[in-house]
Amino acid sequence: MLIQKLLTSIALLLAGVDAQTLAPKKYHTLPLGTVRSAGWLQQQLDIQTRGLAGQQINFYPFASNTDWTGGTAPYSSLEEAGSYWFNAMVPNAVLTNDTFLLSKVRSLLEYVLDHQEAGGWLGPEVGTSKPRYLWGRYPFFFGAIGLTEAFPEYTPRVVDALYRFTGLANTMLRSGGNANQTGVEPWTATRWEDYVMTLQWLFDNHPRSGTNQTLLIDTMQRLKYTGVPWEKVFATANFPTIAVDRMPNPFPVLTWHGVNMAEGLKALPSTYRFTKNQTDLNVASSSWDLLFRYHGRPSGIYNADEYLAGLEATRGSELCIVVEAMFSGSYLYQVIGDLKYADRVERITYNALPATLTAVRPAAEPDRSEELNPSPWAGTVIGPYSNVFGLEPNYPCCTVNFGQGYPKFISNSFLTTPDLASLLQIYLGPFSTKATLTGGNSVTANVDTLYPFSDTLTTTITATRAFTWVVGGTIAINGGLARALSPSNGLQSVAAGAGTTTFVLNLPAVITVENRVRGSVAIHRGPLHYALDITRRTSTIKQNAQQPLAKDLQLDPTSSWQYAIDPSTVKFVAKSVTSLPSPVYDSGLPPFSITVSACLISWGTAGDTWTAPVPQSPVACTGARTTLTLTPYGATRLRISEFPVMRV
Ligand SMILES: *[C@@H]1O[C@H](CO)[C@@H](O)[C@H](O)[C@H]1NC(C)=O
Ligand SMILES: *[C@@H]1O[C@H](CO)[C@@H](O)[C@H](O)[C@H]1NC(C)=O
Ligand SMILES: *[C@@H]1O[C@H](CO)[C@@H](O)[C@H](O)[C@H]1NC(C)=O
Numbered sequence: 001m002l003i004q005k006l007l008t009s010i011a012l013l014l015a016g017v018d019a020q021t022l023a024p025k026k027y028h029t030l031p032l033g034t035v036r037s038a039g040w041l042q043q044q045l046d047i048q049t050r051g052l053a054g055q056q057i058n059f060y061p062f063a064s065n066t067d068w069t070g071g072t073a074p075y076s077s078l079e080e081a082g083s084y085w086f087n088a089m090v091p092n093a094v095l096t097n098d099t100f101l102l103s104k105v106r107s108l109l110e111y112v113l114d115h116q117e118a119g120g121w122l123g124p125e126v127g128t129s130k131p132r133y134l135w136g137r138y139p140f141f142f143g144a145i146g147l148t149e150a151f152p153e154y155t156p157r158v159v160d161a162l163y164r165f166t167g168l169a170n171t172m173l174r175s176g177g178n179a180n181q182t183g184v185e186p187w188t189a190t191r192w193e194d195y196v197m198t199l200q201w202l203f204d205n206h207p208r209s210g211t212n213q214t215l216l217i218d219t220m221q222r223l224k225y226t227g228v229p230w231e232k233v234f235a236t237a238n239f240p241t242i243a244v245d246r247m248p249n250p251f252p253v254l255t256w257h258g259v260n261m262a263e264g265l266k267a268l269p270s271t272y273r274f275t276k277n278q279t280d281l282n283v284a285s286s287s288w289d290l291l292f293r294y295h296g297r298p299s300g301i302y303n304a305d306e307y308l309a310g311l312e313a314t315r316g317s318e319l320c321i322v323v324e325a326m327f328s329g330s331y332l333y334q335v336i337g338d339l340k341y342a343d344r345v346e347r348i349t350y351n352a353l354p355a356t357l358t359a360v361r362p363a364a365e366p367d368r369s370e371e372l373n374p375s376p377w378a379g380t381v382i383g384p385y386s387n388v389f390g391l392e393p394n395y396p397c398c399t400v401n402f403g404q405g406y407p408k409f410i411s412n413s414f415l416t417t418p419d420l421a422s423l424l425q426i427y428l429g430p431f432s433t434k435a436t437l438t439g440g441n442s443v444t445a446n447v448d449t450l451y452p453f454s455d456t457l458t459t460t461i462t463a464t465r466a467f468t469w470v471v472g473g474t475i476a477i478n479g480g481l482a483r484a485l486s487p488s489n490g491l492q493s494v495a496a497g498a499g500t501t502t503f504v505l506n507l508p509a510v511i512t513v514e515n516r517v518r519g520s521v522a523i524h525r526g527p528l529h530y531a532l533d534i535t536r537r538t539s540t541i542k543q544n545a546q547q548p549l550a551k552d553l554q555l556d557p558t559s560s561w562q563y564a565i566d567p568s569t570v571k572f573v574a575k576s577v578t579s580l581p582s583p584v585y586d587s588g589l590p591p592f593s594i595t596v597s598a599c600l601i602s603w604g605t606a607g608d609t610w611t612a613p614v615p616q617s618p619v620a621c622t623g624a625r626t627t628l629t630l631t632p633y634g635a636t637r638l639r640i641s642e643f644p645v646m647r648v
């Protein structure tokens, strides 16, 4: 697979492709299935496979809608649900090798390919009177590409179907004027980058000569020019620096929608590949910084309960934003090579992602003991029910979409340089990979670690020939003394000889205090953010009739949360453990905590989110000093993580 890729790019180079080239990506992904997780991360994947992500097709109508096939294929249309579901479940199925999910995703792919219309259109619709919109197909394309990587026998059919579809899409985009004919409605207009990336996958991996290549580039350009101008939306002069609730948007209103922005983060790096305009990359980089400076949360993600929502801790982030921003950050790193993207993806994955899911540990049925529920947290815009951990609070999109989070993080954790001489580990965690590098060098790497619940990662590499391994953190190679890292561009190179190389990466971290609104603070150590885990009473508001494990939960606090802290007293506490419970992200389970001196203060409640905005610091104590224990944010369900500072 990898060698084929290399030969293809040489062939491309020699053919010259008449000035119609794409700028290369800095780093390449490995085919789906070659990078796998281990340890706690693999357990997390198994939990979601046995939980809501993997099981919803059995009972959840949005994912298993049978309308358009008369009940013969249990899938919803490619309008939204089926497509999102497929995009998430392809990597989930491949990385868990789950027989049930593999059969479902494979039969969906086969069904769609078998039913491609003569004109090229892909994916049956719910009802036939609806106008044809392009977007719903885009997440399906990502899933289809993943299946060609895991099962190369699909490649010719998928590639052919995509070329045929593109012939039609190009005609639709040319027709202009009538929105229904062009296939571009307001959502499609914001999400064009996903199709551009698919076209670039065809261009890079399955080029065809002549007009077919022109067709790809022409379609990329038309998608951009019929879509929203992300280079302007993301430009510094236009970028909203406060919650947009009452701000007029000079661009189409959906451009400040949280999920569209999370997906739209891929627009400028994908555009750059055909415009080769450095401004596109500059704006991609500056807008990433602006987004998190003005809307970022200590959990790594940004505030957008529906639209961009500023810095207040009483606002929230939709779960779809979490998983889409992770995927976009991975892609930004692959095109641009700046580690700030990778660092933030890791932070989102180890904090915001588990925090938006519930982790219910073994109950009565051992086979189906765990369940994950997505919970988009909402503030004022989409209503209080979005605060609920549940099957589909407010809107069902995240239920079908959230499953992509962990699997895509895992598949993007290792990359190669374009010359295939080096293997890069971008995300730190328990992973393993088996790749073929240049010259047929067959390499395996296993990273044995409890990270982020440990500071130490032991990596064992075997290779048939010497190559370069690149990673971030101190390092001890083959049992030698630990020495400081000497990273270049944030990356540490390790020369891995033929045979076995083992190295131990030690990343002792200091506690950092982040300044938040009105003098409040947030506490971090290494990749983890820390929060007060408020004890809670859990009640079930709703229960799914077919699947009683799918519950909507209301959590009410049963302990005080109105604390101010003295950040100068933080102390890290690590239990010595050799393994982690599964799932690790739940109350009291992670081995790490931080203690801090605190006192009760006067801090009111407000409306549906139950806490009023954090008061201005410093704040006078109303009670005696006490010691609070903060735990990793992702392991808490009701939490305070942005604290006022006590007056001392
Ligand atoms: C996946 O499972 C099948 C049997 O169902 C087995 O033949 C195959 O080796 C497994 N693949 C991996 C990568 O574990
Ligand atoms: C698109 O199609 C819908 C449904 O057929 C129709 O109501 C709407 O007016 C059409 N819009 C345009 C711009 O033609
Ligand atoms: C595109 O490629 C296919 C297969 O190689 C070929 O049948 C078709 O004619 C080409 N289309 C154009 C417009 O060149």
Ligand SMILES: *[C@@H]1O[C@H](CO)[C@@H](O)[C@H](O)[C@H]1NC(C)=O
Residues within 6 Å of the ligand: 231, 277, 278, 279, 280
């Ligand atoms: C590059 O992009 C910027 C911002 O969109 C634009 O103003 C400029 O004209 C572009 N440059 C070229 C050479 O197209």
